[in-house]
Amino acid sequence: MTELTGAEIFVRCLKAEDVDLIFGYPGGAVLHIYDALYKQKDISHILTRHEQGAVHAAEGYAKSTGRVGVALVTSGPGATNAVTGIADAYMDSVPLVVFTGQVPTYLIGNDAFQESDSVGITRPIVKHNFLVKDVADLAETVKKAFYIAASGRPGPVVVDLPKDVTAAKAAFKYPKSIRMRSYNPTIKGHPGQIKRAAELILQAERPIIYAGGGVILGGAAKELTEFTRMLGYPITNTLMGLGGYPATDRQSLGMLGMHGTYEANMAMHQADVVIAIGARFDDRVTGNVDKFCPHAKIVHVDVDPASISKTVRVDIPIVGQVKDVLEDLIGIIRESGKKPKAAPLKAWWKQIEEWRGLDCLKYDRGSELIKPQFVLEKLYEITGGDAYVTSDVGQHQMWAAQFYKFDKPNRWINSGGLGTMGVGLPFAIGTQMAHPDEQVVCVTGEASIQMCIQELSTCLQYHLPIKVVTLNNRYMGMVRQWQEFFYQGRYAMSYMDALPDFVKLAEAYGHVGMRIERPGDVEGALREAMAIKDRLVFMDFVTDDTENVYPMIPAGAGQNEMILV
């Protein structure tokens, strides 16, 4: 058998995993790999301007396709720059394999140039990580990395590759499948528990389905929709679960939690049965755990046993893939021939419609200033709800979640768990690379966008026609909102002094820049921007700087204690 270098084996492994795109940044420790990538054509390498951008772009690719995202960075600073992206992927269970270069094995531990203990640094923020010490182990390690990243509860896996390992030679043999005695994620839910759950679900008088990002990650949107429609129960999606059920459907109550709708939160609070599916009871959802769903029995379906009863005690836990468990639940309920209780359900819906009638997302439409909510409403209208929307973190993120109606999964790409400012533009890069013919919009704020703004250069290099919608209120808006509510308006450091001229900045990077200052110009500008198919358009919407995100549950309060306006 002919022998290949570690770098060549690396490329062969990626091909065997059907990887078509990797995002990265070269450096000394990975030069053998870059040379091997140069000599082939099947895998495209996208050069970002910062390793953080590379990892977020790989996340955007993964979140919008459901496939494993791949990033490649060098040792030392390359690896440490990747850390924020890896942590972000860990919190949102994004399937990701990040390859970090490492100094040659004989220098490890010597404080060598551009050395950092990448395995040690990333240990708390990965699903698993590896240091490959011998080229003979390389192929199997890569196979394991992809398997671990994508199976069970997905997550990031780091593979650290010393430079001499990528130069050393070995025979290439890629394992067809992997068996690990220590890693066997549960797929099928326990039949007894599923049966008990089905009985409880059918007995419910005030039920609600609470569906999270696990539905999207598990590719179970179709099953969730079928399950929900079959029962006729109300459903609320978490921030990460948007698009798991069509937002425009009558049964959808919208998002729940801190900035969720009044009807979703009240229904959770009054429910007698909560059916949690692929959702992890994040504190932004539960508020004060002691006041959470005081009347409800809780069914919890999750692939990760550690997510069950972590913060909230559940009555019927089901560990398994959401898709498989939903199929089983649908089957059992169908076969039983039983129907949900019609009369109480009718009364429940009447109550919910009353809450819904409050129209908790209303805002001042007569203002002479641009209201951020209005921009998102128009964006939704103009894109027909069909765009891939990435967002950064802050007020604009919440408004996007509230006002853009996602009917399909994998269309809403944002940082829910870690809440990482700066992700929006690189997410859009990964998403646009994965879907070259689709409309990709990055909703951001003037503070968030500046955290990875250098990636505008990447967009130019690869001719990405992303539409950047910046809601510019001259403040770190969410910080300002909290300072207004909880610190008597002491706006410490939330004010963005010395903002750049974003139009000129966009133009400097070779893109189209627009500034929009009046409500009457919003729709026209959006239409004009969307019509530009071959260029990135950076839209700087100068919005009302006093606008806050409502409704809101203050931290520590119960779900029935919302501030409405």
Next chain:
Amino acid sequence: MRHIISILMENESGALSRVAGLFSARGYNIESLTVAPTNDPTLSRMTLVTTGNEQIVEQIVKQLNKLIDVVKLMELNEYRYIEREMMLIKVHAAEAGREEIKRLSDIFRGRIIDVTSEVYTIELTGTGEKLDAFMEAVGERHILEVVRSGAMGIARGDRVLRA
């Protein structure tokens, strides 16, 4: 409540730090941790003693199980089990006290494994409580140095923890 968890792990570098890191990152308490390879050279066996209420310990067990290197684990205190810890203790043993220390060591079934004219080094095994009791009996003013292994445990009878 005190919990004693026995863990079989892949014998790989970094496995120990994954466990230790899990505890520090999630704010769990580790009372003691012992680890060594087993008769199967690919496996390490770890005994971990921790304290917490039922809910915390349930999370600890779930999070440990989530670690890719963890092959299997067992909460020993759910079964009948045997627990041992080893202590090497160096005590001042001179003149009138020398006989007394020797007698105490015998009572606790310790073995004196090193002797000088003024010092005994004693090897002692037993539960942590027994080791504590010995130190108390000897008296703080006689103790020069203490090395304890941390607890190890194994289930009684035919119940085994194997990969």
